[in-house]
Amino acid sequence: MKHTPIQHPWNLYSPTRQWSFLAVLFLVSTSNYVDRNIISVLLEPIKAEFGVSDTLLGLLTGISFAVFYATLGIPVARWADRGNRKTIITISLTIWSVMTALCGMAQSFWQLVLARIGVGAGEAGAIPPAQSLIADYFGPTRCARALAVFMSSGMIGYLLGFVVGAKIATDYGWRAAFLIVGLPGLALAILVHFVLHEPRTLPQFQPLPNSQESIRATFEALLAKRTFVYLLIAMVIYFLVAYGAVVFFPSYMIRVLNVSLAEIGTSYGAVSAVSSIAGTVLGGFLTDRLAQRNPAWLGRLPALGLVLAWPLYEAMLLAPTYATVLVFAGLAGVALNATVPAMFAALHAICGSARRAMAVAVVFFFANLIGLGLGPVIAGAMSDAFSAMHGPVGIRYALVIVMLLLLPCAWMLLMSSRHLAKDMEA
Numbered sequence: 213m214k215h216t217p218i219q220h221p222w223n224l225y226s227p228t229r230q231w232s233f234l235a236v237l238f239l240v241s242t243s244n245y246v247d248r249n250i251i252s253v254l255l256e257p258i259k260a261e262f263g264v265s266d267t268l269l270g271l272l273t274g275i276s277f278a279v280f281y282a283t284l285g286i287p288v289a290r291w292a293d294r295g296n297r298k299t300i301i302t303i304s305l306t307i308w309s310v311m312t313a314l315c316g317m318a319q320s321f322w323q324l325v326l327a328r329i330g331v332g333a334g335e336a337g338a339i340p341p342a343q344s345l346i347a348d349y350f351g352p353t354r355c356a357r358a359l360a361v362f363m364s365s366g367m368i369g370y371l372l373g374f375v376v377g378a379k380i381a382t383d384y385g386w387r388a389a390f391l392i393v394g395l396p397g398l399a400l401a402i403l404v405h406f407v408l409h410e411p412r413t414l415p416q417f418q419p420l421p422n423s424q425e426s427i428r429a430t431f432e433a434l435l436a437k438r439t440f441v442y443l444l445i446a447m448v449i450y451f452l453v454a455y456g457a458v459v460f461f462p463s464y465m466i467r468v469l470n471v472s473l474a475e476i477g478t479s480y481g482a483v484s485a486v487s488s489i490a491g492t493v494l495g496g497f498l499t500d501r502l503a504q505r506n507p508a509w510l511g512r513l514p515a516l517g518l519v520l521a522w523p524l525y526e527a528m529l530l531a532p533t534y535a536t537v538l539v540f541a542g543l544a545g546v547a548l549n550a551t552v553p554a555m556f557a558a559l560h561a562i563c564g565s566a567r568r569a570m571a572v573a574v575v576f577f578f579a580n581l582i583g584l585g586l587g588p589v590i591a592g593a594m595s596d597a598f599s600a601m602h603g604p605v606g607i608r609y610a611l612v613i614v615m616l617l618l619l620p621c622a623w624m625l626l627m628s629s630r631h632l633a634k635d636m637e638a
Contacts, residue, residue, distance in 0.1 A: 220351060221348040221349070221411040222348060222349055222350055222351035223351075224411060224414075225349060225409075229409075230349050230350060230358075232407070233345070233349050233407070233408055233409065234346065234349065234350075234358055234361060234362060236403060236404060236407050236408055237342045237345065237346065237362060237408070238361065238362055238364075238365045239365075239400055240301060240305055240338065240342060240400065240404060241338065241342060241362060241363075241365035241366065241369065242365040242368050242369040242372070243305065243308075243309070243369065243396070243397045243400055244305075244308070244335055244338045244339070244365075244369065245365065245366045245367075245368070245369025245370055245373070246370075246372045246373045246393050247308055247309065247331055247335070247369075247373075247393060247394060247397065248277070248331065248335060249369060249370050249374075249459075250312075250373035250374075250376075250377040250389060250390070250393055251272065251273055251315075251328070252273065252373070252374075252459045252460075252462060253373060253374050253377045253378050253381070253462055253473065253476070253477055253481075254377055254386040254389060254390075255269050255272075255459075255462070255463055256463060256466055256473065257381055257385070257386045257473075258272070258324070258386055261386075262320070262321040262324075264321055265592075265596055266460075266463075266592035266593075266595045266596045266599075266607075267589060267592045267593045268321070269588070269592055270588035270589035270590070270591060270592030270593065271325070271589055271592075272321075272324065272325055272328060273328075273455075273459050273588045274455065274456075274584055274585050274587060274588035274589050275585045275586070275589060276325045276326075276328040276329050276332070277328050277331060277332035277584065278332060278580045278581055278584040278585030279329065279332065279581070279585060280329055280330075280332045280336065281332035281333065281336050281576075281580050281584070282336075282576065282577045282580040282581035282584075282585065283336075283577070283581075284333055284336035284337070285336045285340060285573040285576050285577050285580070286427075286570075286573050286574070286577055288300060288304075288337045288340065288341070288573065289341075289569040289570045289572065289573030289574075290427060290569075290570060290573075292337075292340055292341040292569035292573075293344070293567065293568065293569045293570055295412075296410045296412065296413070297341035297342075297344055297345050297410055297412075297569075298404065298405070298408040298409070298410045300337045300341045301337065301342060301404055301408070302401050302404045302405045304334050304335065304336065304337030304338050305334070305338070305397055305400060305401045305404060306334075306397070306398060306401045307333065307334030307337075308330075308331050308333075308334030308335045308338075308397065309334075309394050309395065309396075309397025309398050309400075309401070310330075310334075311327055311328075311330030311331045311333070311334055311394075312327075312331055312390055312393060312394030312397070313390060313391050313394035313395050314327040314330065314390075314394075315328060315331065315387075315390040315394070316386075316387040316388060316389070316390030316391035316394070317387070317391075318387075339572065339576065340570075340572040340573045340576065341569055342362070343359065343362070343556065343560070343568070343569070343572055344568045344569040344572070345408070345410075346359060346362055347568055354500070355500075355557060355560060356496045356497075356499040356500045356503070356554070357493075357496040357497055357499075357500050357553075358496075359496060359553050359556055359557060360492050360493050360495060360496020360497065360499075360552075360553040361493065361496070363492050363496075363549075363552050363553060363556070364488065364489040364492040364493055366488070366492075367484060367485045367487075367488030367489055367492070367549070368485060368489070370484060370485065370488070371481045371482065371484065371485030372393070374476070374477045374478075374480070374481030374484070374485075375477050375478055375481050375482075376389070376392070376393060377389045377477065378473050378474055378476065378477025378478070378481070379474070379477060380392055381473070382473060382474050382477075427570075430567050430570050431574070433567065434563065434567065434570075434571055434574060437562055438628075438635065439511075439558065439562050439628045439631040439632050439635040440559070440562055440571070440635070442511075442624045442625070442627045442628035442631070443555060443558060443559055443562075443575065443624075443625070443628050444574070444575055444578060445624045446514075446555070446621050446624035446625045446628065447555060447575050447578075447579040447583075448579045448582050448583050449583070449617050449618075449620055449621035449624065450518075450551075450555075450579070450583065450621050451579040451580065451582070451583020451584055451587060452582065452583040452586070452587040452590075452614070452617055453583075453587070453615060453617050453621070454548075454583070454587075455583055455584045455587045455588055456583065456586075456587025456588055456590055456591040456614050457587075457591055457611050457614040459587075459588050459591075460588070460591055460592070460595065460607060460610075460611060461480070461541075461611070462480070464529070464607050464608060464611060465480065465534065465537065467604040467607055468604055468605055468607065468608055469534050479534075479538060480537075480538060480541065483538050483541055483542045484541065484542075484545055487541070487542040487543070487544075487545030487546045488545050488549045489549075490546050490549075491517075491545060491547065491548065491550040492549045492550065492552060492553060494546070494550055495513065495517065495549065495550030495551060495552065495553045495554060496553035496557075498513060498550070498554075499513055499553050499554040499557050500557075503554075503557070506633075507561065507632045507633045507636060508629040508630070508633065509629070510554050510555075510557055510558035510561060510628075510629065510632055511554075511558060511625045511626060511627075511628040511629025511630075511632055512625075512626065512629045513550070513551070513554045514550075514551030514552075514554045514555050514622075515551075515622040515623070515625040515626040515629070516622075517547045517548065517550045517551040518547070518548070518551055518618045518619070518621055518622035518625070519618075519619070519622045520547040521544050521547035521548040521551075521618055522615060522616070522618040522619060522622075524540050524543050524544035524547060525540070525544045525548075525615045525618070527540045528540035528541050528544060529608055529611050529612050529615070530608075530612070551625075555625070556572070558628065558632060559572065559575060561632070561636050561637070562632065562635040562636055562637060563637065587614075591610055591611065591614050594609075594610035594613065595607040595610040595611075597610075598610050
């Protein structure tokens, strides 16, 4: 039986159902980011208990999570381009929730590393299938704004990790924080199973088995697009900054500005969340509006955001008071996060519907393995080196240097904008 492309999947659902699906995926992504990022606010008590260096803390937050997160993303995305994405998300959510809870049961640093590996393995099945479903639910004309809402969950999760993690760690210890944020994901997995809908379960939207190209052909088709190559490089650099530097911001505030963990969890966490949500949503709506005039704005807009973010972050790291830090952190967060919807909208625009999850997974493979995997280790090693020479303020010097990477990232995005119109696919 042949595929009958009479209608698109997004014509199947009413706006109410579309937004209810997005709400569930929003909760999934929030859980993803809570379980992934809560460790950043727990680094100091973990360091104190196990007596490890910043380099090993970078290993804990970076490579231990990123190796399986990145490598499993490719086969999971292959499955997501062919199979039931709702099932993939349900299984993945269950795995990372259990492994997050197991982080709280670790009795040694290396047991904690192993549990973090498990969190990364589970979370490999979250974002590519979810973004693929969103593209099917909303279609190309509303994809960027839907992705913007979806991606704002990242900062909601980051905020919850900060506030809840800091509060629980302060009152009950860091192990309790992992347990309390991990276990609710099991209930959410049940909600996913019963609420989300997979369009491919309907005959008219099932891909033909013999229509699927090989993985090698998919790679070759993606790498043949200059836009994809520039986006890939840009996202790798972006993740180096976002995970290499930002994960150490709380440690910087504690060591250099003498701010308490509880205060960071509430004030800095709140500022980060508000600026991230505002930037992401604003970036999504601007992307849809500007890209309708000229697709090149899918690359130009994030480049502009990064150029604006760089001096604001440098000012934040050089600010003499915590109040000033919060002001610059909020402004920089708006500029930085406004870039994300445009980058992913550009990726979806050029990859073609049959390669959507794979394109996201390929980007995540390199961006997470290098950015998330090596970023914290590099930043941590630089912090150790500078701190050995200059004391606690050494972490500031390391972060100032890492933030310089925003500039070549902006250049790569600007280069991608020159080829977007030519590389776009339906």
